[in-house]
Amino acid sequence: MFPEVPSKVDFPALERRILRWWDETNAFGKLVEKNRGKKRWSFIDGPITANNPMGVHHAWGRTFKDLYHRYKAMQGHEMRYQNGFDGQGLWIEVEVEKELGFSSKRDIEDYGIARFVEKCKERVHKFADIQTQQSIRLGYWMDWDNSYHTMSDENNYTIWLFLKTCHDRGWVYKGRDVLPWCPRCSTAISEHEIVTEGYQELTHPSVTLRFPLLGRDGESLLVWTTTPWTLSSNVAAAVHPDVPYVKVRQDGNYYYLARAATSRLHEGYEVAQELYGAEMEGWTYEGPYDELPAQQSVQHRVVFWDEVSEAEGTGIVHIAPGCGQEDFELGKEHDLPAIAPLDEFGVFREGFAWLSGTNVADSAEPIFEDLRRKGLLYDVEDYTHRYPVCWRCQSELVFRLVDEWY
Ligand SMILES: [Zn+2]
Incomplete structure (x- = not known):
């Protein structure tokens, strides 16, 4: 059939x-x-x-x-x-x-x-x-x-x-903001682009260094960062007013850091004083790059920030409003200057002395060397974290202060 x-x-x-x-x-x-x-x-x-x-x-x-x-x-x-x-x-x-x-x-x-x-x-x-x-x-x-x-x-x-x-109709305006930026594509990357496919697990050298306090002989704040290039543009150090901090003595120096962060210290220290972040209000310090033309007239000081976590770093956060979004917001709150170190290709601009002309990707080692020479370096250690990369070309992103249309 x-x-x-x-x-x-x-x-x-x-x-x-x-x-x-x-x-x-x-x-x-x-x-x-x-x-x-x-x-x-x-x-x-x-x-x-x-x-x-x-x-x-x-x-x-x-x-x-x-x-x-x-x-x-x-x-x-x-x-x-x-x-x-x-x-x-x-x-x-x-x-x-x-x-x-x-x-x-x-x-x-x-x-x-x-x-x-x-x-x-x-x-x-x-x-x-x-x-x-x-x-x-x-x-x-x-x-x-x-x-x-x-x-x-x-x-x-x-x-x-x-x-x-x-x-x-006046619906667009030019504004100043810190944006994630791809130095290879020379373009800003939107939050959306980062969230969808823009993070990689990467290892970077992180640095712990000291910011010598002014008017407190031999005493320093201990700060930690995974982006050493931003130290060139540091203007403040943030502490949490309610977090317990300690002043420790080690090899003739005094360091301030969160009580919960003392495991970061080298062996052999003694706690000289306990205090809350609130007590550090108004303290000023010597910045690590005060000699740079771009840093002239900057008064480095301790500011309060509720986002500071005692579980990360030393509990004292180095703030560079021209190099990070949260820093930029905090800077607006405290009226801090925003120093923008990088050009659109991720190269240090004029005003950064020996750093000018250096690509951000090649800047970590020379900066560590410089900090070591100045006696500010405490420790360098590899740190693995989720870091934003360009979804188009996989280059590591930086944060840049730019004028953009909104
Ligand atoms: Zn790119």
């Missing part, structure tokens, strides 16, 4: 046969024609980034979209069937930079921005074609000759008009 069915099926061959049959019978064209003028059902396809061939995860999403299209078409709707390609953003630029062997934004400027943009567009067109072929092979029914591109002039001018309108 039924014809024989082979037990072994060649699925790819079967698919190709059906694709061919659709093609020969103009099945898609007929469906479009059949539904023309009927009730519209418009699906705006979120554009796929045309930067590489499609992956399986794309096929998964596209299959669902196709399913809805077919379902609605079978119900007799006139469909939009418009696919989109996303040609915007650093994803593509980073790939083209790799292609051309570039390592920084300067290389792009030397190459010529217009030429570089053309290269990026070429890449988008190339992969838009590849993705189109892949989608057709997948059996995805779309009006493939009518795909939209986010990089079209039409779209770009619309975005400019939108921004202009916002500006005209």
